[in-house]
Amino acid sequence: MGFAELGILPVLGNALAQDGITEPTPIQVEAIPVLLEGKDATVSSETGTGKTLAYLLPLFCRIDPAVRSLQMIVIVPTHELAMQIHREATQLAQRSGLGVRTQALIGGVSVKRQIQKLKEKPHLVVGSAGRIGELIGMGKLKAHTAQTIVIDEADRMLFGDSLAAVRRIVKATLRERQLVFVSATEQPESTRVAESLAPDLVRVHTGCNRVVPTIEHCYLICEERDKPTALASLIHAVQPERAIVFVHRNEDAETIAAKLAYRGIATADLHSSRDKMARKRALDDFRAGRTPILIASDVAARGLDVEAVTHIINVDTPSQSKAYLHRTGRTARAGASGCAISLLTDQEKRLVKRYETDLNISMIRVELRGGELLRTPVRPGNVLQKNAPRGEERN
Structure with missing residues (x-):
């Protein structure tokens, strides 16, 4: 029709x-x-x-x-x-x-x-x-x-x-x-x-509250204090074409942006405490591809519609499955593929079972080793391809 x-x-x-x-x-x-x-x-x-x-x-x-x-x-x-x-x-x-x-x-x-x-x-x-x-x-x-x-x-x-x-x-x-x-x-x-x-x-x-089938869901275990470092290593390993990094609080967005900048990673941060023009510049830079990483709080990203987002990275992972669904739904649009990666502490690992049960998905555990993102357990051919939204394995 x-x-x-x-x-x-x-x-x-x-x-x-x-x-x-x-x-x-x-x-x-x-x-x-x-x-x-x-x-x-x-x-x-x-x-x-x-x-x-x-x-x-x-x-x-x-x-x-x-x-x-x-x-x-x-x-x-x-x-x-x-x-x-x-x-x-x-x-x-x-x-x-x-x-x-x-x-x-x-x-x-x-x-x-x-x-x-x-x-x-x-x-x-x-x-x-x-x-x-x-x-x-x-x-x-x-x-x-x-x-x-x-x-x-x-x-x-x-x-x-x-x-x-x-x-x-x-x-x-x-x-x-x-x-x-x-x-x-x-x-x-x-x-x-x-x-x-x-x-x-x-x-x-x-199709409300249904997960997009072309998203690959992954999680990486680290200490809370190590999340900024793990995020930087993750970005270097995956080299996403266009990624949204989610945090809960506005001040966390600023902190993460500063720590990534220190490690040579250019980002735009979008959160509700920034003035209107600053948020507009951040979005424009991200949409145009001038800045491949956008750091956002849930409030600031509400309703955000950006084409060709390849990765969603949760530094702060939502406790509710619906919130996780909404975040990850910003990748893999219009039939494209995408990848969602969550940084979890040992205490947050319980969320994996919750998401898998509530959303009927499978989450893959990954780890960083030698500058590469690997599936766990590590086996030959388990390296996640750089810039591959669905995390296709290298040949």
């Missing part, structure tokens, strides 16, 4: 074809017809399955470019995700020639400039709940004309202060508007909140 059969405009299909996208993913097949009908819905599917296009395409089909008013609102938890979706929407508008105007609305930048640009009457805005709500409160963003509100990363947005901001935005729109909740997981708490906002939700769900 192609995009045209789903009801997507031919010009949008042609725009996607310029990026080699000719067939919809399973979540797009399920979600697009529902959203085109204007139904309230929850859309859940694992990371990297095309959820953004699953809602952007029907939004574009329903926007009337001749009407100079706001028609669609997309709310996201981070500035990086807002800019990522804004870029995708802008490119879709340009390549399709539909004349859809988009604007990003995020905090940390001049609100006066955003107000000035709002005079161009964007059809679609994407941004943080705080800034969108602020502009609605100022009377500068007329939300009553919005036909659809999308809450992306809903499993994160429907709690605490974010939920309060989302409620205010929803309240500013007409009762007939469409609500769409998008997430990588299905959480009972966020689902209950979504149902309170839109009682007649249609549930669209494919």
Whole structure:
């Protein structure tokens, strides 16, 4: 089935074809017809399955470019995700020639400039709940004309202060508007909140909480204090083309980056305590391949979408299987292969059994020896190939 059969405009299909996208993913097949009908819905599917296009395409089909008013609102938890979706929407508008105007609305930048640009009457805005709500409160963003509100990363947005901001935005729109909740997981708490906002939700769900079969999962045992050194040796041994290194805390990202720099390894560190421009530079350098290693905390990496990530390295390994699944889902996208390597202490080895049981995967123990990464037990031919995302053995 192609995009045209789903009801997507031919010009949008042609725009996607310029990026080699000719067939919809399973979540797009399920979600697009529902959203085109204007139904309230929850859309859940694992990371990297095309959820953004699953809602952007029907939004574009329903926007009337001749009407100079706001028609669609997309709310996201981070500035990086807002800019990522804004870029995708802008490119879709340009390549399709539909004349859809988009604007990003995020905090940390001049609100006066955003107000000035709002005079161009964007059809679609994407941004943080705080800034969108602020502009609605100022009377500068007329939300009553919005036909659809999308809450992306809903499993994160429907709690605490974010939920309060989302409620205010929803309240500013007409009762007939469409609500769409998008997430990588299905959480009972966020689902209950979504149902309170839109009682007649249609549930669209494919492959949520399933591990990508083309990822090889490995673990390396070391002392906690030795993890930075082990990480440096691991990077030298594997020489990843593009790797994301995960830590729990922001300060750990800075420490790891400094220790790797001391060992001659260039990195970009992405965490929520850095200012917006620093995070943008880090992402741009990583996307462009200028820096092959990105160090990130879970919060900062939420919703991060970067193509061709070959390795995921967990310096701090999550205790929950779902969190491990989400991290590793950032490699091996679109049918590619990938490798996930976790640095574990003896006390953390229990996580291996948990992941294997919960996710139905097999984890390979590896060790560093003589500057090479070896499978354990060590046997001839057990060296993991450098730059081989799936860890193919050398011949």
